[in-house]
Amino acid sequence: MTRRTGLFAVVAAVVAVASLQAQVTFERILRGDREPHNWLSYSGTPFNQRYSPLTQITTTNARNLELQWIWQARSLEKFEATALAVDGVLYTVQAPNDVVALDAETGRPFWTTTYAPAPEARTCCGRVNRGLAILGDTLYMGTIDAHLLALDAKTGEILWNTEVASAKDRYSITMSPLIVKDKVIVGTAGGDGPIRGQIAAFDAKTGKELWRFYTIPGPGEPGNDTWSGDSWKTGGVGVWNAGAYDPETNLAFFGTGNPAPDWDGRSRLGDNLYSDSVVALDTDTGKLKWHYQFTPHDELDYDSTQVPVLADIQFRGKPRKAMLWANRNGLMYVLDRVTGEFLHGRAYVKVNWADGFDSKGRPQRVPGMVPTKAGTVIRPHVHGATNWAPPSFSPRTGLFYVAHFENSSTVAVEGEFPRANGINPRQTTMGQINLQNFLNNEDEAYGVVRAYDPNTLEAKWEYKMADITWGGVLTTAGDVVFSGGKEGYFFALDARTGALLWKAALGGQVNAGPMTYSVNGKQYVTIAAGNSLFAFALRGDAK
């Protein structure tokens, strides 16, 4: 053996060991709470609680948070991604679809992989991406031209690239993929146009498709008769936000989008299953186990693409495997995630299109609250009470934390995009990058972070903002709630009282959820605002 080949042999042996050490196994992803220094999936674990067991930042020292670094994306798109943290490396997306690896302590780049989506890629609401998934040492990203990419987490090399659906047919992918065992599962967005929504699973190693579930049943399948005529072919029902997974039942849960056309249901009479629903899929087969429809025959664009939050709670004195859901339609739900049983529902903002539920949990519509020629004022607004931003559940407080709008409303006009109600057309405009002057009064909607008791769905406390919010929520074992909004503030609240502990003005709108991680014993919390990612930690001498 020559000296060189000997050296290579040693290097190769070391490499083999090192690669094993770096593997993010599915077991690690499932039990992300056991390694709180990391953040291994979109909302921390497949339960999507967006809760961290880290305790360094507390209600007493949060006032000492200070900026550690900023990473500015080369992008003029909204920054909606939540980063992953893996052993000192942050992985995030520079919109639309560039993948970036950053040093988690300094924000300095290790590598950037650029991806140019096909020119025909179309999205309804910005060329955005909400984040990556990781398994082993491979990253996964859905793209706005409806491809699924696998990248080497060490180098950014693209390992495979699978077309999930055709961008020419208006499909796109904006959600972070869901990892289940050896599969990568994604859904297709584009449901404001004439698509037929899909959720598909791919082999994580090869990108080969394993199964595909259509969110609109085909002829002969149960539910197809909830679409009149051929409307099922182009009925929309996109899937564009992170799913959840429960290993006990092997079910993956996804929220589905609105039926199309959005604001006029005359061409698609019926309940339009499985629009505006949560679908529970067997992850081995892709078969539907159960579903619950939040808004049958929706004509208000009330996508139910919120992030499903799974929690084991005491519900009315009994342990319950629950799913908590604050819906765009203004109603909040507790479901049994094993069976799909409706356990409790309640309006959490001003709602006038429904006034309760029947015994099976079907919302009871208020007569006349439909789009009309003259226009009908409907609450909440077409953008919802909350839209897609990820909420949080703290197992310490047992509370469900949601950032949302209050007092919003819309004028539903037959066959038209719903107008804002009142004199201010910018009532609940979508998130943008830059700060905008704000002139609304409280009758024209405002933003809140509220802490809800899952047993009653009543708010324990409220933190009020002047403007609405498109920001998500993070809770930690330090009993701190982090959130931010359209006004460009990032703030920390007391998880038990809602008291403001700290705030920072970031100079751009918050359109993402916060996350937290630690490196070398130091806890960081990040938030994207404008087109940048900000990292905060306690001041060096602070305790």
Added chain:
Amino acid sequence: MPNARFKMQMRSRAAHLLFGSAVFAFCILTFALPATAQHETASDIEDGGRVFRQSCANCHGPDGNEIPGIDLGRGVFKTAKTDEDLVRIIQKGVPGTPMPATNMSDEQAKRVVAYLRSTAATKTSATAVGDAARGKALFEGKGGCVKCHRVNGVGARIGPDLTRIGQLRQSANLERSLVDPAAEVLPTGRFYRVVTKDGATVSGRLLNIDTFTVQMIDTKEQLRSFTKANLKEHGFIPSPMPSYKATFNTQELADVVSYLVSLKGRGTP
């Protein structure tokens, strides 16, 4: 799965990285360049290479040989016989072919020509006609290249990933890197070594460096970041890439070069 669309994407990515806008299509003509150089400087040639990669390579390829009958890197054209002919074609295009006119100045066009002449002059050894399949076997076997380099997801990440190297470098450069690797180390192949204040030594391929910090992928394939204030010493070190002059014979060298040239992205050859 890798498919035609994917290949297009990879090409588009490489094009984005290297070439920029497509101009210069279906050039030129058949003939052999005279060996005499003009009075260009090394930086003129470098500038010319940059312009070539940005404006010409998208159609002609990085080696200038992707259009049948034309091999710009080896002085094989269709009709051009002099530098002046080449400058004219670069500026005015070739009517009736996809080769468009450009807005290059005389100076810019001359630099591109100087670059083409320099690459023709440096075409090495060679001589032997390589076989990519044999080269792959040598790359993965006798050469031990996969102990540091990665191709299509196989191999180590200590050295640069070579999955797309055929899109990025010319055969002459590749051959030189194999025979005399220290002659030209691209910035993405530079190695760095740090010694922490507690005495730990870490070396690896440099990914980023700034006034206060250093990022690298170390020899254990870990992404590492260091704050310079916490280091006892740090600095560039020679690349561990060995010379294969004594390892490969002429034919083997040509085979490995052929293999590397064939690597145009995931799934190739």
